Amino acid sequence: MPFVNDILRYRSLSIVGLEKNTGKTVCLNYILQRLNQMEVSLGVTSIGVDGEQVDAVFATAKPEITLYKGTRFITSEQHYMKRQVVSVLEHVDSRRTSLGPLVTARVLIQGKVLLSGAATTGALREQIQMLDSMGCNLSIVDGALSRLSLASPTVTEAMILATGAAVSANVKQLVSKTKFLHNLILLDEVDSDLREKLSTIPSGLWAVDNEGEPHDLGIASVFLIDRAEKDILRFGKTLFASGAVSDRLLRILAAKEKGITLIARDFTKLFITPEAYVEFTRRDGRLRVLQRSKLIAVTLNPTSPQGFLLDSKSTCEALSDALQTPVYDVKKIEG
Amino acid sequence: MIKGTLKEDKRKIRGRQEEDERKNEEPMKIKELIKQDAGFQYIIDSMDFMSAAGRRCMLNTEFCNNADELHAEWHRLEHAIQATREYKYKKPYIDLRHCLMCLHDLQGTLASLSNHTPLNEVELFEIKNLSQLSQTAKNAIANMGLGDILPIPETTEVFSLLDPDHTGIANFYIYDSYDPRLTPLRRELNALQTSEGDPVRISQLLAEQNEIQNEVCLRLSDQLHPWSKTLITTMEQMAYTDFLLAKADLSIRWELSQPEIGDIIEYKGLVNPRLKERNEKQKLRYQPVDITLHLGVCLITGANMAGKTVLLKSVGTAQIMAQCGMYVPASKAVIRLLEGVVTSIGDDQDEMNGLSSYAAEIIKISDILSTCRSREMLVLIDEPARTTNPVEGKALVQAIIKILNTLNSFTLITTHYSQLGVDCRRLRVKGFVEDLADLPLNPQNINRFIDYSLTEDQSDNVPHEALRIATILQCDSEMIALAQEKLLN
Numbered sequence: 001m002p003f004v005n006d007i008l009r010y011r012s013l014s015i016v017g018l019e020k021n022t023g024k025t026v027c028l029n030y031i032l033q034r035l036n037q038m039e040v041s042l043g044v045t046s047i048g049v050d051g052e053q054v055d056a057v058f059a060t061a062k063p064e065i066t067l068y069k070g071t072r073f074i075t076s077e078q079h080y081m082k083r084q085v086v087s088v089l090e091h092v093d094s095r096r097t098s099l100g101p102l103v104t105a106r107v108l109i110q111g112k113v114l115l116s117g118a119a120t121t122g123a124l125r126e127q128i129q130m131l132d133s134m135g136c137n138l139s140i141v142d143g144a145l146s147r148l149s150l151a152s153p154t155v156t157e158a159m160i161l162a163t164g165a166a167v168s169a170n171v172k173q174l175v176s177k178t179k180f181l182h183n184l185i186l187l188d189e190v191d192s193d194l195r196e197k198l199s200t201i202p203s204g205l206w207a208v209d210n211e212g213e214p215h216d217l218g219i220a221s222v223f224l225i226d227r228a229e230k231d232i233l234r235f236g237k238t239l240f241a242s243g244a245v246s247d248r249l250l251r252i253l254a255a256k257e258k259g260i261t262l263i264a265r266d267f268t269k270l271f272i273t274p275e276a277y278v279e280f281t282r283r284d285g286r287l288r289v290l291q292r293s294k295l296i297a298v299t300l301n302p303t304s305p306q307g308f309l310l311d312s313k314s315t316c317e318a319l320s321d322a323l324q325t326p327v328y329d330v331k332k333i334e335g
Numbered sequence: 336m337i338k339g340t341l342k343e344d345k346r347k348i349r350g351r352q353e354e355d356e357r358k359n360e361e362p363m364k365i366k367e368l369i370k371q372d373a374g375f376q377y378i379i380d381s382m383d384f385m386s387a388a389g390r391r392c393m394l395n396t397e398f399c400n401n402a403d404e405l406h407a408e409w410h411r412l413e414h415a416i417q418a419t420r421e422y423k424y425k426k427p428y429i430d431l432r433h434c435l436m437c438l439h440d441l442q443g444t445l446a447s448l449s450n451h452t453p454l455n456e457v458e459l460f461e462i463k464n465l466s467q468l469s470q471t472a473k474n475a476i477a478n479m480g481l482g483d484i485l486p487i488p489e490t491t492e493v494f495s496l497l498d499p500d501h502t503g504i505a506n507f508y509i510y511d512s513y514d515p516r517l518t519p520l521r522r523e524l525n526a527l528q529t530s531e532g533d534p535v536r537i538s539q540l541l542a543e544q545n546e547i548q549n550e551v552c553l554r555l556s557d558q559l560h561p562w563s564k565t566l567i568t569t570m571e572q573m574a575y576t577d578f579l580l581a582k583a584d585l586s587i588r589w590e591l592s593q594p595e596i597g598d599i600i601e602y603k604g605l606v607n608p609r610l611k612e613r614n615e616k617q618k619l620r621y622q623p624v625d626i627t628l629h630l631g632v633c634l635i636t637g638a639n640m641a642g643k644t645v646l647l648k649s650v651g652t653a654q655i656m657a658q659c660g661m662y663v664p665a666s667k668a669v670i671r672l673l674e675g676v677v678t679s680i681g682d683d684q685d686e687m688n689g690l691s692s693y694a695a696e697i698i699k700i701s702d703i704l705s706t707c708r709s710r711e712m713l714v715l716i717d718e719p720a721r722t723t724n725p726v727e728g729k730a731l732v733q734a735i736i737k738i739l740n741t742l743n744s745f746t747l748i749t750t751h752y753s754q755l756g757v758d759c760r761r762l763r764v765k766g767f768v769e770d771l772a773d774l775p776l777n778p779q780n781i782n783r784f785i786d787y788s789l790t791e792d793q794s795d796n797v798p799h800e801a802l803r804i805a806t807i808l809q810c811d812s813e814m815i816a817l818a819q820e821k822l823l824n
Contacts, residue, residue: 081455
């Protein structure tokens with residue numbers, strides 16, 4: 001029973017995919033089934049709208065999510081009306097989505113449901129808190145499309161990364177794309193003193209001096225960096241970006257000086273390509289994060305929505321070698 | 336600058352007139368008064384509503400000119416203030432606020448219920464929740480001694496109907512006890528689901544179950560239908576409770592006072608809440624003003640920065656607050672009950688987009704005149720005709736004053752025009768205090784040297800302090816010198 005025991009150490013878990021159709025739902029079903037045998041009080045929700053029976057983009061059949069007795073779930077009113085479980089309504093949210101208000105219910109007789117959830121990470125955090133206060137030991141968030149924001153350690157404590165043939169039918173490319181994101185997820189954390197000082201900074205680009213003290217560089221957004229009047233490296237070569245980190249920022253820093261350390265909040269704030277990252281590291285640049293995500297497992301879906309089928313065993317091996325971590329074909333372990 | 340074509344302007348104007356005629360029939364509501372730009376939006380934004388329904392209740396409040404109704408509302412407010420003071424950090428108040436926080440706006444659901452539209456499970460849950468919340472609120476209200484003022488209908492029967500198993504919890508589903516067919520069906524369904532049994536049979540059972548559930552929903556909707564009026568009242572009373580508590584809370588925070596009703600408008604220590612809060616934040620002095628208004632026009636003159644516009648907004652805000660059943664931001668207040676507040680303050684509003692600022696303004700003033708011909712209003716006009724040439728501008732101001740003086744309105748007009756030669760009352764803001772020339776002044780501390788109080792003014796001249804203020808503000812010295820030279824010539 002690989003990696004399910006690891007999950008139980010956390011109070012919240014997100015399942016995110018590198019792309020659409022990378023098998024998040026299959027993975028979630030596997031976890032739900034295993035947890036059902038372990039008497040965990042479980043909450044399940046999603047970000048945005050997910051759980052359609054048929055994939056809206058590629059029209060491929062999508063596995064539905066099976067929930068077991070005692071599980072609490074959050075979904076929209078419209079999806080709730082289509083449920084195949086018998087369940088008790090416990091809460092209705094006052095905010096409305098395009099599919100009606102979000103409702104929370106507890107399963108009495110197991111069956112399949114369609115999940116939908118809050119559209120923003122802020123609202124998602126509230127939903128997780130609510131599940132927690134209702135007595136759920138673990139809340140699982142099913143990702144939508146290729147959104148990563150829910151995997152931020154400020155939203156969910158731990159994550160599972162789903163990859164697969166949908167990312168690329170070329171194993172080499174699949175490995176390199178997965179490895180790149182995997183590297184970002186595993187970036188080193190800064191020490192806890194510095195984290196405490198930086199985490200309350202609301203916005204802008206800041207410098208960190210040799211004593212670990214932050215200084216406001218007066219740059220409200222990293223997009224305004226070329227308008228900076230004073231040298232941004234006047235306090236030293238360590239910088240902290242409170243918001244998003246882009247390719248442009250990395251390239252500007254790489255051009256400026258060698259050996260710059262850039263601290264981001266977490267990997268979900270890094271909107272960068274491998275190319276820009278390589279340029280930055282070639283100039284001895286280093287990326288750090290305030291908080292590293294707890295990556296529990298990497299899973300593989302060898303089928304692509306266009307119908308490609310990768311060889312499960314060799315692809316898993318290639319990925320495991322590159323990532324130095326076990327990779328599971330969820331369809332196989334499920335069976 | 337003319338931004339739209341004449342044709343468009345005319346079309347806009349005609350559409351607007353028709354709309355106004357329709358509106359003139361009925362009392363103004365708060366949501367319409369917000370558009371009058373008298374600073375009332377700030378009042379609403381400062382109120383601490385627990386629910387969207389409470390806010391809606393406020394926005395739908397009518398501008399009331401019935402003395403008995405207002406006295407009754409102020410009486411309720413007085414009780415709510417006392418109760419808030421006494422119970423603020425105690426259980427009943429906290430319970431009540433929590434109930435209101437959980438209150439959902441069920442207008443749509445309750446409308447369905449009274450129209451015989453069947454409700455679904457989520458809607459039934461919402462009704463069950465409302466009935467439970469309202470009963471908890473009812474108890475809290477009684478414990479605060481407000482039971483007579485805030486009567487909440489009895490809905491325990493609604494709750495029982497939706498709680499056939501007597502759980503006492505506001506959860507909901509189509510309980511087995513609603514229909515004898517459900518127990519065996521669900522037993523079989525459960526057995527099949529947990530043993531991964533025949534999927535065809537499972538779908539069959541699910542479909543059957545859905546059918547029964549729909550039947551039950553229909554039956555429950557029918558049984559609840561006679562309660563729809565009571566539930567709507569419950570919803571409205573809960574919303575009103577939220578509104579009343581928010582009013583009480585604001586009255587305490589801002590030290591508002593209950594106005595008296597009289598034939599004139601008279602404020603002692605009138606405050607503009609928005610400016611006062613801003614000044615307090617910046618540790619600046621705030622000077623309340625006294626003002627008395629009689630029927631007819633009163634001209635306000637005074638230097639720039641002397642707070643003339645703020646004064647108009649303060650008077651407008653206080654009038655709206657009073658006639659919406661609130662207390663007012665003054666230490667003592669007498670108000671005359673009027674039919675509404677109309678203003679022309681600031682630049683053109685959104686709806687006037689496409690018109691030049693002069694066109695927008697003069698249309699607004701013309702609307703004001705037509706409203707005042709049939710209704711008794713509070714009229715606030717800030718520097719009329721300031722964006723056009725002074726010769727025609729002055730003539731227009733004279734005409735506006737003359738007309739409004741003959742109508743049944745209380746009018747405040749600020750102006751910089753001298754020698755208007757019209758017969759009306761004049762109040763002057765005292766403005767800059769003497770012997771301060773040697774002090775270093777800047778826009779931040781300038782307000783310390785202004786006396787905002789009003790004085791009766793018999794002369795037809797306005798203060799000429801534009802250059803002095805420009806000097807104090809350290810504006811371009813060449814410009815100021817040249818202007819002074821021009822004046823001397």
